[in-house]
Amino acid sequence: MSISFTVQSSIHNYDVFVQSTPDFISQLAQHPQACFVIDENVWNLYSATLLEALPANDVIVLPINEDRKNLETVQELYDHFVKLSAKRNLTLVSFGGGILQDITGFAASTIYRGINWIYIPTTLLAQADSCIGGKTSLNYRGYKNLVGTFFPPTQVHIFTPFLKTQKESDFYSGIGEVIKLHLMGGEAHFRKFIQLAPSILKRDPVALLQAIQASLAVKLNYMTGDEFDTGRRNLLNYGHDFGHALESTSNFAVPHGQAVVFGMMASNIVARNRGVLSKSLADEVLQNLLLPSLKVLPAAESIDPEAMMAVMKQDKKRTGSLLALIMMQNNFDFVRVNDLTSQEVTNAMAECRAILGLHT
């Protein structure tokens, strides 16, 4: 039995299945024209168990990390694909976290101008957030997500038992995006998360599934009517302005979702200083959600205001000469401003350094 929903997309609609047993994996293994691409860590953990049914000799095992999320790695995949007899009828089936998703999604969207792609997310971040939305992104010359396409898989299969083996820092990276989506879902989601947090953090399967489904529902809501991210969907980048900058300045030592936690903290400071977010709500979010989930602290030099601003100026959605920022406001309303000043960045970084006890 699986619970499923369909995401409407003008590229193609796609189905998200929440699987309660691993039977779907044996079914995928029978696919006649499939090529399986699997994150190396996932393969090492599960090749003898959950992934046993896959044809081991035909599996492409990809070692991944953030600095392999680039065109060279995609070319490695093209080199494999062109050797296969299946061409436009090829189905790519990929298992892994958000990095593997971005690499395989980009490859699937570009080879032969697009092939069928089935994705099985194996991290919390990918199950609760990135698996829907259809974005594929690559880093380019150290800049985060500068190259990409819109291309959803045709099927997503969510199977939460994969999450048991995630490393603590990666699991908390996913928690960062889950928190972001619960804040963006409004006060009821925020309170529900606080109530469920002890079970979620213990990786209780029922609580995790609830958090994943709530996160996906909120994301879907923001995407509706703005699939290509020209308006409201852009608000989902809350925490990502400072977050993407920190990923770059730390040379990706801070995982994506952990950088987003830092980004939400910094953005809330700016919002509070502007008077659009009350001190009491900002403090409540900081103490209850952000500080307890920040497990990978940035080095003090990574949050140097000049270094952060140099990266933020590369933001592909920036329009004017000042910087852009998405802020949380009172009543859990989110807004994008295009007039973030260097003084505000300097003040926010100083306060973050003090809160986190970082010394230069």
Ligand SMILES: NC(=O)c1ccc[n+]([C@@H]2O[C@H](COP(=O)([O-])OP(=O)(O)OC[C@H]3O[C@@H](n4cnc5c(N)ncnc54)[C@H](O)[C@@H]3O)[C@@H](O)[C@H]2O)c1
């Ligand atoms: N395309 C999108 O819409 C979108 C949205 C959000 C984030 N992202 C991207 O996702 C990436 C982060 O994804 P992530 O947090 O899933 O990280 P990830 O893909 O790097 O995975 C983290 C680590 O966990 C390992 N791993 C994966 N599954 C595992 C499992 N079940 N058990 C044990 N280890 C496992 C991986 O090998 C890796 O070492 C970033 O590059 C970010 O930019 C993309």
Ligand SMILES: [Zn+2]
């Ligand atoms: Zn993100």
